[in-house]
Amino acid sequence: MYKSESLRGRKVILHDMTLRDGMHAKREQISLEQMVRIATALDGAGVPYLQVTHGAGLGGNSEQHGRAPHSNEAYLEAVVPHLTQAKASVLLIPGLGTMRELDAAHACGARSVHCATHCTEADTARQHIAHGRALGMDTSGFLMMAHLNSPAGLAEQARLMESYGAHTVYVTDSAGALLPHEVSERIQALRDALAPETEIGFHGHHNMGLGIANSLAAIAAGASRIDVSSAGLGAGAGNTPLEVFVAVCDRLGIDTGCDLFPLMDLAEEVIWPLMDHMVRIDRDALTLGFAGVYSTFLLHAKKASARTGVPARDILVELGRRKMIGGQEDMIEDTALSLAKERRLTA
Amino acid sequence: MSKIKCALIGSGNIGTDLIYKLRRSPLLEPVWMVGIDAASDGLARARALGLKVTDQGIDGLLPHLAEDGIQIAFDATSAYAHAENSRKLTERGVLTIDLTPAAIGPLCVPPVNLRDHAARLEMNVNMISCAGQATIPMVYAVSRLQTVAYAEIIASLSSKSVGPGTRANLDEFTYTTSHALEQVGGARQGKAIAIINPAEPPMIMRNTVYCRTDAAPRRQEITDSVLAMIAEVQKYVPGYRLVNGPVFEDNRVAIYLEVAGLGDYLPRYAGNLDIMTAAATRTAELFAQEILAGALKLQPVKVA
Numbered sequence: 001m002y003k004s005e006s007l008r009g010r011k012v013i014l015h016d017m018t019l020r021d022g023m024h025a026k027r028e029q030i031s032l033e034q035m036v037r038i039a040t041a042l043d044g045a046g047v048p049y050l051q052v053t054h055g056a057g058l059g060g061n062s063e064q065h066g067r068a069p070h071s072n073e074a075y076l077e078a079v080v081p082h083l084t085q086a087k088a089s090v091l092l093i094p095g096l097g098t099m100r101e102l103d104a105a106h107a108c109g110a111r112s113v114h115c116a117t118h119c120t121e122a123d124t125a126r127q128h129i130a131h132g133r134a135l136g137m138d139t140s141g142f143l144m145m146a147h148l149n150s151p152a153g154l155a156e157q158a159r160l161m162e163s164y165g166a167h168t169v170y171v172t173d174s175a176g177a178l179l180p181h182e183v184s185e186r187i188q189a190l191r192d193a194l195a196p197e198t199e200i201g202f203h204g205h206h207n208m209g210l211g212i213a214n215s216l217a218a219i220a221a222g223a224s225r226i227d228v229s230s231a232g233l234g235a236g237a238g239n240t241p242l243e244v245f246v247a248v249c250d251r252l253g254i255d256t257g258c259d260l261f262p263l264m265d266l267a268e269e270v271i272w273p274l275m276d277h278m279v280r281i282d283r284d285a286l287t288l289g290f291a292g293v294y295s296t297f298l299l300h301a302k303k304a305s306a307r308t309g310v311p312a313r314d315i316l317v318e319l320g321r322r323k324m325i326g327g328q329e330d331m332i333e334d335t336a337l338s339l340a341k342e343r344r345l346t347a
Numbered sequence: 348m349s350k351i352k353c354a355l356i357g358s359g360n361i362g363t364d365l366i367y368k369l370r371r372s373p374l375l376e377p378v379w380m381v382g383i384d385a386a387s388d389g390l391a392r393a394r395a396l397g398l399k400v401t402d403q404g405i406d407g408l409l410p411h412l413a414e415d416g417i418q419i420a421f422d423a424t425s426a427y428a429h430a431e432n433s434r435k436l437t438e439r440g441v442l443t444i445d446l447t448p449a450a451i452g453p454l455c456v457p458p459v460n461l462r463d464h465a466a467r468l469e470m471n472v473n474m475i476s477c478a479g480q481a482t483i484p485m486v487y488a489v490s491r492l493q494t495v496a497y498a499e500i501i502a503s504l505s506s507k508s509v510g511p512g513t514r515a516n517l518d519e520f521t522y523t524t525s526h527a528l529e530q531v532g533g534a535r536q537g538k539a540i541a542i543i544n545p546a547e548p549p550m551i552m553r554n555t556v557y558c559r560t561d562a563a564p565r566r567q568e569i570t571d572s573v574l575a576m577i578a579e580v581q582k583y584v585p586g587y588r589l590v591n592g593p594v595f596e597d598n599r600v601a602i603y604l605e606v607a608g609l610g611d612y613l614p615r616y617a618g619n620l621d622i623m624t625a626a627a628t629r630t631a632e633l634f635a636q637e638i639l640a641g642a643l644k645l646q647p648v649k650v651a
Binding site for chain 1: 497499501503506511514515516517518521522538540541542543544545546547550553555557559590591592594599601603
């Protein structure tokens with residue numbers, strides 16, 4: 001997948017997801033104190049960007065995506081004053097979040113934004129990417145569920161995001177479904193299509209155990225930004241685990257600018273103890289990767305399973321068959337109810 | 348019986364689908380279609396179906412309004428273009444049904460408040476959004492029984508049914524629909540979420556409605572009210588149906604809907620198109636009845 005000589009000396013910018021994707025793994029329940037403690041440790045260990053919002057980003061507080069104890073603005077206002085070098089970022093999914101909310105986040109100190117669309121719908125983020133740039137923010141386009149588009153199709157969408165003003169375009173493996181060679185093909189297609197100054201990012205999920213391997217494949221194919229999370233705290237089986245990835249990068253001579261031991265301590269002493277469930281590749285998380293289903297659906301499917309008696313794996317497989325995408329969390333209970341009716345599990 | 352002559356402004360998905368809806372109407376006759384792109388599929392269809400067409404935008408239509416007796420115009424352009432279109436039409440005494448998110452005029456959801464608007468003889472009414480038309484009747488079906496603190500709707504649209512105008516202005520869609528959930532739906536706070544899904548074959552439009560009631564939901568009454576309202580919407584959108592629910596959990600009421608279209612301009616999956624064009628047609632028909640009965644006389648209105 002890569003030659004180690006080709007990686008030695010490469011610089012990679014890590015973007016931490018613990019306080020955004022990690023919110024999903026905590027059913028959005030992370031306190032202000034926990035946020036500040038984690039952000040301070042990440043900042044101290046040299047992580048250059050950390051995302052701080054509801055798991056679904058700006059506008060995420062909802063029936064659909066769950067409610068956090070605080071607003072996105074309150075989280076940002078608590079965290080930003082503690083950062084000495086890191087920049088705070090936010091997630092914005094058009095159709096859910098709006099430019100007004102981006103203005104509010106910027107006013108609270110956010111200086112970077114992931115503008116996310118499904119991997120075929122880049123043109124819904126035109127205004128938002130342009131607005132991020134107008135605010136002077138580090139602006140990324142974030143092509144979610146990237147396994148559902150071909151390398152050439154993804155490159156076409158990436159070019160749109162670049163044309164709207166994105167500094168970076170991400171290949172986002174929301175389902176943790178991509179295999180290393182599929183990551184390589186997609187990153188390579190973007191590298192060939194985009195201007196040399198446009199950066200390429202990779203956001204992985206560990207549902208098939210490939211978070212680290214896929215991130216390395218991405219770097220080898222030309223990516224220079226990698227999303228990571230402390231102890232992998234994130235949706236599904238979590239994201240590429242930060243401290244593990246930094247250790248691997250140190251061994252390969254990839255320059256992340258991050259300090260390994262403090263990141264190990266953060267994972268061990270803070271993140272593992274706060275997990276409500278072990279973020280790992282259990283049967284249902286593996287189903288996400290195998291069936292190509294949005295990682296955030298995991299805990300919703302477990303809840304719908306408890307309600308209807310339909311096994312979570314069956315619900316997830318059916319959602320994959322129906323080609324449901326990120327943001328369609330309402331279709332989880334709906335699908336479970338329909339399956340229960342078919343199986344005569346309900347009265 | 349004579350029909351009221353209509354103009355369609357905008358030759359995209361909505362404007363083109365409206366041709367088919369109006370041709371079926373006993374009260375309305377589509378006479379003109381206005382576009383800005385001579386090569387658009389919508390203008391070609393309009394021409395083939397016998398409409399007069401212009402690719403010169405609203406100004407290509409204005410000189411013909413009087414001689415062709417146009418009394419109602421449907422604006423399916425964009426929120427940005429609508430303000431100017433509305434001004435020009437209103438000062439010439441043409442009643443405008445606004446299908447953009449501009450929402451200059453009062454918001455209209457036929458089974459909830461159409462009769463009120465017709466009684467007030469409005470010159471411009473706004474149809475909110477496809478998601479608004481699909482979900483506000485359900486919010487109202489709950490709020491007419493007991494107070495709703497919060498209503499949230501999720502509209503899932505097939506990628507092929509969402510045109511460039513909507514894609515470029517998703518925020519407008521969000522703001523207008525959220526506001527209408529409050530103003531017309533009767534919720535104290537509203538939130539609208541849109542999802543665009545590219546699955547093949549395309550998914551039929553889905554809508555989920557969540558209402559948070561102040562007091563414990565009166566389950567049987569809410570279920571009856573929801574079913575009655577679905578029957579009302581089915582009168583103009585036959586493919587509107589309840590898939591699951593109402594599901595009650597604490598003070599949350601969840602209603603899962605599907606909207607299939609008639610398959611006029613786009614195939615049946617594009618229920619989002621139909622619910623908008625059918626609601627606009629129904630709205631125009633009620634005004635047309637008033638005009639034909641002599642109760643509503645359209646007058647030029649100077650707009651400041």
